[in-house]
Amino acid sequence: MSEGLTKSQARNIFFGGSLFFFVVFAALTGHSHYYAVSKSTNAQNLTDAVVRGKRIWEKHACINCHTILGEGAYYAPELGNVFVRYGGKDDPAGAKEAIKAWMTSQPSGIPGRRQMPNFQLTDPELNDLADFLEWVSKINTQGWPPKDSG
Amino acid sequence: MKYQSQKVALAYFACAMILFAAQVTFGLVLGYIYVAPNFLSELLPFNIARMIHTNALVVWLLLGFFGASYYLIPEETERELHSPKLAYIQLVLLMVGASAAVIGYLFRIHEGREFLEQPLWVKLGIVVAALIFLYNVTMTVLQGRKTVITNVLLLGLWGIALFFLFSLYNPANLTVDKMYWWYVVHIWVEGVWELVMASVLAFMMLKLTGVDREVVEKWLYVIVALALFTGLLGTGHHYYWIGTPGYWQWIGSIFSALEILPFFAMVMFTFVMVWKGRREHPNKAALLWALGCSVLAFFGAGVWGFMHTLAPMNYYTHGTQVTAAHGHLAFFGAYVSMNLAIITYAMPYLLGRRPYNQVLNMASFWLMASGMSFMTFTLTFAGVVQTHLQRVLGQGFMDVQDQLSLFYWMRLGSGVVVVLGALLFIYATFVPRREVIETVNPAAAPAE
Numbered sequence: 142m143s144e145g146l147t148k149s150q151a152r153n154i155f156f157g158g159s160l161f162f163f164v165v166f167a168a169l170t171g172h173s174h175y176y177a178v179s180k181s182t183n184a185q186n187l188t189d190a191v192v193r194g195k196r197i198w199e200k201h202a203c204i205n206c207h208t209i210l211g212e213g214a215y216y217a218p219e220l221g222n223v224f225v226r227y228g229g230k231d232d233p234a235g236a237k238e239a240i241k242a243w244m245t246s247q248p249s250g251i252p253g254r255r256q257m258p259n260f261q262l263t264d265p266e267l268n269d270l271a272d273f274l275e276w277v278s279k280i281n282t283q284g285w286p287p288k289d290s291g
Numbered sequence: 292m293k294y295q296s297q298k299v300a301l302a303y304f305a306c307a308m309i310l311f312a313a314q315v316t317f318g319l320v321l322g323y324i325y326v327a328p329n330f331l332s333e334l335l336p337f338n339i340a341r342m343i344h345t346n347a348l349v350v351w352l353l354l355g356f357f358g359a360s361y362y363l364i365p366e367e368t369e370r371e372l373h374s375p376k377l378a379y380i381q382l383v384l385l386m387v388g389a390s391a392a393v394i395g396y397l398f399r400i401h402e403g404r405e406f407l408e409q410p411l412w413v414k415l416g417i418v419v420a421a422l423i424f425l426y427n428v429t430m431t432v433l434q435g436r437k438t439v440i441t442n443v444l445l446l447g448l449w450g451i452a453l454f455f456l457f458s459l460y461n462p463a464n465l466t467v468d469k470m471y472w473w474y475v476v477h478i479w480v481e482g483v484w485e486l487v488m489a490s491v492l493a494f495m496m497l498k499l500t501g502v503d504r505e506v507v508e509k510w511l512y513v514i515v516a517l518a519l520f521t522g523l524l525g526t527g528h529h530y531y532w533i534g535t536p537g538y539w540q541w542i543g544s545i546f547s548a549l550e551i552l553p554f555f556a557m558v559m560f561t562f563v564m565v566w567k568g569r570r571e572h573p574n575k576a577a578l579l580w581a582l583g584c585s586v587l588a589f590f591g592a593g594v595w596g597f598m599h600t601l602a603p604m605n606y607y608t609h610g611t612q613v614t615a616a617h618g619h620l621a622f623f624g625a626y627v628s629m630n631l632a633i634i635t636y637a638m639p640y641l642l643g644r645r646p647y648n649q650v651l652n653m654a655s656f657w658l659m660a661s662g663m664s665f666m667t668f669t670l671t672f673a674g675v676v677q678t679h680l681q682r683v684l685g686q687g688f689m690d691v692q693d694q695l696s697l698f699y700w701m702r703l704g705s706g707v708v709v710v711l712g713a714l715l716f717i718y719a720t721f722v723p724r725r726e727v728i729e730t731v732n733p734a735a736a737p738a739e
């Protein structure tokens with residue numbers, strides 16, 4: 142290690158620099174937090190139904206098979222844009238029905254095909270979940286994913 | 292072993308190895324489900340098996356960190372632990388929490404964010420255990436000799452606990468949720484865990500090579516400064532596409548590209564120390580793991596991380612098998628290897644004997660390292676093909692996956708090798724036999 146640097150200098154650089162970068166990082170996430178709730182996520186549409194939908198998403202750990210906005214497991218399709226994939230841009234009601242129909246028709250039982258469990262959701266729960274997926278699909282994700290295939 | 296209380300590390304290491312075995316076994320189950328998807332699909336669906344695989348991983352790595360701390364802090368501070376009893380209570384708490392969580396998962400009792408699936412009461416138990424731990428080690432350090440190694444280690448451990456608190460915050464807005472989720476996940480593995488890793492490696496270099504403490508400590512500060520200067524703003528590489536502002540594409544790309552530096556510095560550090568070293572330490576297996584750790588971490592975290600970290604590239608690879616490839620080699624190279632290194636180093640002292648089963652231990656290194664590397668290569672190929680078919684040509688996810696099955700078979704094969712390596716390691720470590728290698732230098736507890 143360079144002879145020029147003393148240990149106490151190295152220590153001061155470490156502590157001072159880390160503090161500096163942490164403060165910058167915290168300030169930027171503060172701004173991003175504000176940006177998310179005021180601009181990019183249509184927070185005004187974040188209804189009680191959407192919130193309930195998110196809790197259903199969590200209750201059944203969908204994230205451990207699927208990705209959502211590219212994060213999660215890689216076993217099953219991306220769901221951040223599933224609403225778009227099901228034609229929700231032109232026909233929102235049709236897309237919601239398609240999502241609900243999908244959920245109730247699982248598992249497919251087809252040999253050799255990846256299986257999704259049936260979570261026995263009630264009709265109101267299915268509606269909440271579909272509302273959540275609709276809301277997610279409208280988040281401004283800087284143009285990701287590149288294709289509707291997710 | 293110079294201090295009686297170091298012995299608590301033994302219990303921590305043993306518990307860590309139980310969870311390690313469980314982790315890789317569930318990994319094998321997951322790998323098998325990938326190629327035979329009807330396997331256990333009702334009894335143990337993929338998502339449940341996956342949370343056991345990842346949670347067991349994180350918990351055993353943390354147990355290893357705690358064990359390593361309890362082992363090296365008495366030696367560094369030159370005094371007994373503040374309270375060995377508290378250390379055992381902490382371990383019982385953690386093991387009860389971990390077992391309850393796993394059993395709960397099997398009965399679908401869990402929360403729903405990746406890696407943070409533990410029910411609230413388990414999370415709170417973890418916080419209590421962390422507080423007991425921090426109290427115990429901080430008191431020890433405050434009353435003893437203060438070294439750079441203990442300072443950096445303590446800072447890392449406090450950081451682990453502080454950033455874990457963000458796991459308790461689960462806002463309704465998915466974008467905000469994700470932002471703070473990364474405060475735990477990214478700032479752990481690319482921030483405060485690196486402090487733990489660097490200080491444990493520094494301790495091992497000091498002991499294994501006999502290089503001056505002054506030199507080791509200067510390196511340590513440089514490494515951890517590089518880690519935090521790049522790693523904090525490097526979090527931006529997860530803020531590209533989740534509803535956060537566009538400026539993260541610049542900040543995240545630049546700073547996370549630089550995250551390769553601390554890993555490169557750790558390679559330089561370990562090799563330069565060994566090269567300059569004045570001491571022939573008899574524990575060759577520990578040295579192999581320590582060098583292997585810095586090298587594999589450099590490839591897994593540094594090179595494989597860099598590969599997909601620039602925003603224009605990540606736009607295509609985000610959330611594909613490329614991510615899984617990187618996740619595996621990064622975790623294995625950095626934190627699995629670092630734990631196995633310190634366990635390999637400490638066990639002979641904890642058992643009061645000279646290094647044993649070294650050939651078996653080194654064989655387990657090569658089995659695991661080559662198995663994990665092969666797994667990383669196959670997943671990378673799978674990810675590249677997936678990226679092209681799905682993200683460039685726009686083919687459907689399930690259709691693309693059908694075309695990748697050859698890679699998933701090869702992943703399963705390499706997984707079997709890793710599991711054999713892991714079992715061999717556990718056997719070599721916990722079933723000491725007669726000496727295999729006659730060592731030149733029998734000094735059992737070398738001075739500094």
Ligand code: HEM
Nearest residue numbers: 214215216318319321322614615618622623702703706709
């Ligand atoms: C010490 C060794 C291992 C480590 C450190 C490790 C680590 C991990 C991590 C961090 C994840 C989450 C990946 C992510 O979110 O990107 C994961 C998932 C997974 N692991 Fe491992 N693992 C290990 C061994 C294995 C083995 C032996 C297998 C068996 C073939 C395996 C199969 C899997 C599978 C199939 C997944 C799920 C990937 C997906 O979501 O599609 N792992 N592992």
Ligand code: HEM
Nearest residue numbers: 480528547550592596597599600609610614618621622625
């Ligand atoms: C030892 C240190 C590291 C570990 C253990 C690690 C582990 C992981 C894991 C498990 C994920 C997947 C998270 C998820 O489930 O979504 C991930 C994602 C990622 N990592 Fe790392 N990583 C490390 C270091 C790095 C470094 C140094 C870089 C950059 C140079 C990097 C770049 C990335 C990127 C860009 C992603 C996002 C991938 C995506 O968009 O899907 N990582 N890492």
Ligand SMILES: [Fe+2]
Nearest residue numbers: 477481526528
């Ligand atoms: Fe990261």
